[in-house]
Amino acid sequence: MGCSDSSFIKDKKSPKVIKAATIIQNWYRGYSARLKARQRHALTVFQSIEYADEQSQMQLSNFFSFMLENYTDEREEDPELIARLFGCNLPDTREDYVKMIDVPDSYDGPRLQFPLTFTDIESLIEGFKQQKILHPHYVLAVLFEAKKVLMQMPNISHISTLLSKEITVCGDLHGKLDDLFLIFYKNGVPSNENPYVFNGDFVDRGKNSIEVLMILLASLLVYPNDLHLNRGNHEDFLMNLRYGFTKEIMQKYRVYGNEILKILEDVYTWLPIATIVDNDILIIHGGLSESTDLNLLHRIERNKMKSVLMPPIPSDGDSAIDLKITKVGSEKIKTSVSLSDQLLQHEWEQVITIFSASNYYEDGSNRGAYLRLSFNTLPKIFQYQVTKATHIRPLYQRVNTVEGSAIRMLKERIIARKTDLVHAFELYDRNKSGKLSLSQWAFSMESVLELNLPWRSLSTRLVLTDRDGNVDYMSSFQNIRIQKPVKEVHSTLIETLYRYRSDLHIIFNIIDTDHSGMISMEEFRTMWKLFKMHYGVPVDDSEVDELANKMDLNKDGSIDFNEFLKAFHVVHRFDPSRKSNKPVVQE
């Protein structure tokens, strides 16, 4: 051939070669685009489900009001329950008792010295990097001290970027310690010269909520004027029950978990609501609605708000405030009107939503960001993403992970509505062929599940279709089922219990005033009746009773509700946790 470099074809510009290259490029671009579309679909699934979850929180919140009205009619006055719901009159854990908790010599985690200094913050960071668990003595001490500091603060703090301070604003962290470390690494740890605002949702979902919270509260104690915390909707004991923080605490702190939870409830209520920078920028979790009155926000007794899911403790002179938390994420809003003016109507120049938990839904799902504010300049945004891998995984692997996770979640939703879905399918399938058009299937899925999703695009991952494009609709339920704790029980009942299990979990926990994990069968029955009434579920009272009996959970007139609820879970036929190099998506 005569080429000095023998690995190349002699005439590079030959039309054959150009055509071959073009074919490969064309094919690759198509393939890559389809992967990216699948990635977007997965994200859409996560977001839709999250949004639907928020709606069901509203429903739960309404149920509490409903329950309160009706429960006392069903039973005699139950002062403990009312106290529990309104959170007052609980015997407080005494600070001195708590401080007597011994820290053994064998404990090798971080040791703190009060009053805290920056060495203690470093000690915490170091210890948590080594996966140490902070001793409950220190956890409680930090909580108590933090409460004292927070109580001194107004609902809305005012801070300034004058004196050439740049302020860093972070959004939701959701227990992602690695993200917090990454932020500190890129942006520096908090200090007098490096102030931070953390805009809520420090906890829940991630597996290091307590560690994140401890670092933030410790920083608050060391730099109370330069570390600002706003309360998010997850700084809420009821949300923690549902979204994992309570579970994390009970797992890490078997002996003192309950004590920690109790103090935590209190600390949450003292977290400020918002921060204002330079009289110009409002930082608040969840943003504002048109009816939010900032003046009112300044004045309310914020510590009376136990939970976003419940009405605030009634108090003379206060009107109940509807702090609607409408979004995931936190908002920073710029206004052109100074705060001394009427705050009700204002023109916001810009709304920025900051979210600081990367890989929030799944490894590879999204990046996180933080903001730096300095005097009279546009905010600067910094993005990042935590990764455990030492190299970037190929696109198909990342997409498989995210998609696999999304489809798994979606299938769990689908199986929980099996009865309603089959009913909807059969309405279309009058000649009982077992098949529907893609359109009919998509329509049924959307109307029953009430999830606005690209069903046609997702269908290949969810159902079997034939050559004509018709859907074998019963395959919607393939490879997944709800575990039946007892053989002879109706699927509808099992489905209902599975579907509402997290709401039920919260409700049971409220009723369980002494945190024993047990409630009386009578309370169980009463609560069930109310639940049925409000949620309109087609379940027989006696059925539930019978089920509890059959499951042998009715012990001396009491029921272990955690065991009861745990029994309703889903089993996936193919668990995608096995690792594989092949890009074959879970079947």
Next chain:
Amino acid sequence: MAEDREWESTETAVAELHKKIKEAFEVFDHESNNTVDVREIGTIIRSLGCCPSEGELHDLIAEVEEEEPTGYIRLEKFLPVMTEVLLERRYRPIPEDVLLRAFEVLDPTKRGFLTKEELIKYMTEEGEPFSQEEMEEMLSAAIDSESNSIHYKDYITMMVEVQLFKEKNKVT
């Protein structure tokens, strides 16, 4: 049943296509106002199963853009154009055997592989060249790190398996 016959009429086929296109479009409609960033149009079109070349893609974009390009494409303009594309079955995907032959053209001595350098050279200098990002992306999945080469037959089989998943879900 008489109703079933109706389903086969062209109007319904078009209605189905409309739904399919709208769905693909909406996934990228981040502001929920029936517009998408023009930079995502390629992904949308390809996600609908078409494989236009870059040149063909540019022509398509010109058809759906506003008189004065805004950087956004509206659904109203995209829908009829895309419907035509799908009805006419334009820009069909590359069959596996054609892809294999293309690799073989670039490997005339039939070694069964291309070196990383060769692949980079061809992909970034010939045809419709890859951007650096596209090149890195392809390399991360294609290159066998031990030999620093792409064994294209295995590679194609692996990539096609992903497509095969769709086939697996079909019943006769």
